[in-house]
Amino acid sequence: MLALLLPPLLASAFARAAEPPMPAEADVAAAVAAAIDGRPVCETTVWLPLDEDGKASLASDHFVRRRPGTDARIDALAKIGLVTSATIEESDGPKRVIELTARGREYIRRESIAWRLCYAKRKLDRIEVYTPPVEREGYWIVRAVYTWRPSQIEPWSRELFALGALGSDGRAVDGERRDWIVLVSTNRGWKDQAWFGNPIK
Secondary structure, three states: OHHHHHHHHHHHHHHHHHOOOOOOHHHHHHHHHHHHOOOEEEEEOOOOOOOOOOEEEEEOOOOOOOOOOHHHHHHHHHHOOOEEEEEEEEOOEEEEEEEEOOOHHHHEEEEOOEEEEEEEEEEEEEEEEEOOOEEEOOEEEEEEEEEEEEEOOOOOHHHHHHOOOOOOOOOOOOOOEEEEEEEEEEEOEEEEHHHHOOOOO
């Protein structure tokens, strides 16, 4: 009987021995910071309907211009040099022609089919909570919830927040945000699961 029980007991003991210990909060914070610090903070510019070349021609009755504040937001972008803006006369009436400048393309970037205005960099604020290591798909993982704040904020972004061009979610320009991440145990410490391609659930 003992001979039959010994292999499972040894296997169980080996599994426990292989399980990584609960990571220190400082190690989790270091791994999260390495993954997120410096990432751009951006918002989709739904109020600025640029085409794929970074241009727009908007009649006065265009649905975007009928929204309160749109022209003031475009004026602000032109003032800080992110777009050029001019009114031209066409056969069907005046139109406002907008185009991204070279400087504007540094901050307003096309991602998939949307344009996003980037105004800061992410910076880890604190780790709120994290789990003990659990095994998933052959990896040992930890899930962590953390908060971060925008850093290296572009000075011109405050005017855009005041005009509603940024901050559509109601947050302040430097407001705290919450997110989560999955970390994977490696021979070089805990790393963002993004290193490993497919998400680990």
